[in-house]
Amino acid sequence: MRQDKGWWRGLVATLTAGLVILAVPGTASAKEGPDRTAIERAVSDFAGKAGYPGIAVTITKGDQVLYAGGYGHDSSGAAVTGTTPMPVASVSKSFTALAVMQLVEAGKVTLDRPVRDYLPDFRIADPRGAQITVRELLNQTSGITDGTFPEKSLPQPDSLAGAVTRARSATLAVEPGTKHFYTNTNYHLAARLVEVVAGEPFTDYLRRHVFEPIGMLATTTIDQTPRDLPHDARKGYVYAYGASIPAIEPKRFVNGSDGVITTAADMAKWLSMQSNAGLAGNGARLVSAASIAAMHTSSDPRWTYGMGWDTDQKGRVKHNGIWFTHTAHELLLPDGYGIAVMGNSGIGLANEGITPLADRLATLVTGGEPSSDAPVRLIVDLTLAGLTLLSLFLGIRNLRRTRIWADRCATRPSWRLALRLLPRLIPLALLIALPDLLGRLVGGGRDVTFIQLCYYSMALITWTAVAAVMNTSVLATRVVALSRLHRLAGTPPALDASAQLAAN
Structure with missing residues (x-):
């Protein structure tokens, strides 16, 4: 009788173990x-x-x-x-x-x-x-x-x-x-x-x-x-x-x-x-x-x-x-x-x-050894963070030096001043075009809104926005500083044409 009970308990234990192996995720046999x-x-x-x-x-x-x-x-x-x-x-x-x-x-x-x-x-x-x-x-x-x-x-x-x-x-x-x-x-x-x-x-x-x-x-x-x-x-x-x-x-x-x-x-x-x-x-x-x-x-x-x-x-x-x-x-x-x-x-x-x-x-x-890649996502965001800080530093420096720049450039022709100032609008244009640009270059032509782009890369949006704000601020303050110098000097403002171009 003891042998029968032992045999029965062994059978039950074996069946239970088998059911657990089948039912519990991740516990399949090593083979x-x-x-x-x-x-x-x-x-x-x-x-x-x-x-x-x-x-x-x-x-x-x-x-x-x-x-x-x-x-x-x-x-x-x-x-x-x-x-x-x-x-x-x-x-x-x-x-x-x-x-x-x-x-x-x-x-x-x-x-x-x-x-x-x-x-x-x-x-x-x-x-x-x-x-x-x-x-x-x-x-x-x-x-x-x-x-x-x-x-x-x-x-x-x-x-x-x-x-x-x-x-x-x-x-x-x-x-x-x-x-x-x-x-x-x-x-x-x-x-x-x-x-x-x-x-x-x-x-x-x-x-x-x-x-x-x-x-x-x-x-x-x-x-x-x-x-x-x-x-x-x-x-x-x-x-x-x-x-x-x-x-x-x-x-x-x-x-x-x-x-x-x-x-x-x-x-x-x-x-x-x-x-x-x-x-x-x-x-x-x-x-x-x-x-x-x-x-x-x-x-x-x-x-x-x-x-x-x-x-x-x-x-x-x-x-x-x-x-x-x-x-x-x-x-x-x-x-x-x-x-x-x-x-x-x-x-x-x-x-x-x-x-x-x-x-x-x-x-x-399938029996291979999976690769372990570098954390590219972090590297990209830290690089963008560095570019953001650089844009902020250069923007503040240029704003502080506005009067020096205006004194040096006040006598230059309008067309030369326009050529120097208008590139300051490029970061703003890039910020506006970024959803369409990334959709084409990265997304294979997929549609994306500006809000969704903020989800996609806050670091990229932050850098582009900081660069746009700094550059447009530098452009505006330099135009104002040049106009003020010309008014104080009592001469026709040499920057009228370039100022209009920059404003547009």
């Missing part, structure tokens, strides 16, 4: 999963150098969750864990694409038919808009761009229906289907298409047909930031001079394009379904293997973007996500690994997101 300590070391190293107070990570292989956990803290001071709600920003596009493909498989939508067949209210300020197909929205090849329709700079709609109405002022940069231009507008339209065809709000559709069937019970999608953020989704951070500062995401319409709020634990279920050709770990099938392959693969060799997913040169399927206070990335490796990372610090100068961490983890899980 099948990456080393937990190595993962946490890679995450903490990246977080410290890139300025991320909190990061959530999940790693899967097939239908197995190898790791789901967190590092650091959120803006309330609570620890970030595998169940901490965080936005995944433009990773949301892969969810919207899947919703459309479900309707395709149900025979309710045809990818190569015009969008207007399903959205009768869809009109844009370009007759070629009638040609735009559903596939071209998902491929980001509609011809709409941030340049032809600056969606962040325009008034933000309250709903997907409002987003369709707002898009009526859009024009096309090229013929539909001929070139890839990434813009959120395409996915606002795609999400509204789901609403109209399915006959229910997009948020409800995702909950009933995507999130709940595979067990993503802590996941939702929202219309507008910061208004619609769930109460348990904490605000993220902006970065300046080595400090992470809590900040509320600026007002933006995000549903369909970048509105999903989820957790690392829920993203593990999403990645497993994607890696298993549309079949979730709980046995639910969301779409067919053919639809998954279509979303993961570009339909044209001229671009790499499929439908809500992109492909890199290594054959990895991915999508990044960028808010001004959060960043995210999802990555599927050819050998079955899935990786999702979410950080609570936004896009910034010398920090284009959390993608480098996903790459490091991909190297780690």
Whole structure:
């Protein structure tokens, strides 16, 4: 009898241990999963150098969750864990694409038919808009761009229906289907298409047909930031001079394009379904293997973007996500690994997101040694801080020497004085043009407002603003000093022409 009881207790203990290994994130066997300590070391190293107070990570292989956990803290001071709600920003596009493909498989939508067949209210300020197909929205090849329709700079709609109405002022940069231009507008339209065809709000559709069937019970999608953020989704951070500062995401319409709020634990279920050709770990099938392959693969060799997913040169399927206070990335490796990372610090100068961490983890899980880069973000901000102090010092020095400069230059011709003074307006012109300039040079033509630029790099804005204020002050005081000297001397002011030029 004792032997029977001992055998039974041993069996129960063995089964219990096995269930714990399967249920607890990050405790998969060493043979099948990456080393937990190595993962946490890679995450903490990246977080410290890139300025991320909190990061959530999940790693899967097939239908197995190898790791789901967190590092650091959120803006309330609570620890970030595998169940901490965080936005995944433009990773949301892969969810919207899947919703459309479900309707395709149900025979309710045809990818190569015009969008207007399903959205009768869809009109844009370009007759070629009638040609735009559903596939071209998902491929980001509609011809709409941030340049032809600056969606962040325009008034933000309250709903997907409002987003369709707002898009009526859009024009096309090229013929539909001929070139890839990434813009959120395409996915606002795609999400509204789901609403109209399915006959229910997009948020409800995702909950009933995507999130709940595979067990993503802590996941939702929202219309507008910061208004619609769930109460348990904490605000993220902006970065300046080595400090992470809590900040509320600026007002933006995000549903369909970048509105999903989820957790690392829920993203593990999403990645497993994607890696298993549309079949979730709980046995639910969301779409067919053919639809998954279509979303993961570009339909044209001229671009790499499929439908809500992109492909890199290594054959990895991915999508990044960028808010001004959060960043995210999802990555599927050819050998079955899935990786999702979410950080609570936004896009910034010398920090284009959390993608480098996903790459490091991909190297780690495939047996490589991840790199450890220098903290470029801090170096850039400290350099800008130095330039700010230099601009302030030079400006104050020049202001103090205004009378000396005026005495020395009072007899010079007006045209020479104008040539010397007008360059003082360059920093002001740069400050005004900075949103458009950075959008073109760094953002690949993406639209950004001046307020959003402050989130992007407070250090850059501060330097440019200080340089603009100092230089315009120097210009104004020198013009006034020269005019005063001429009045005191009783001679016609030699600077009249240059003063008028400077004032203009």
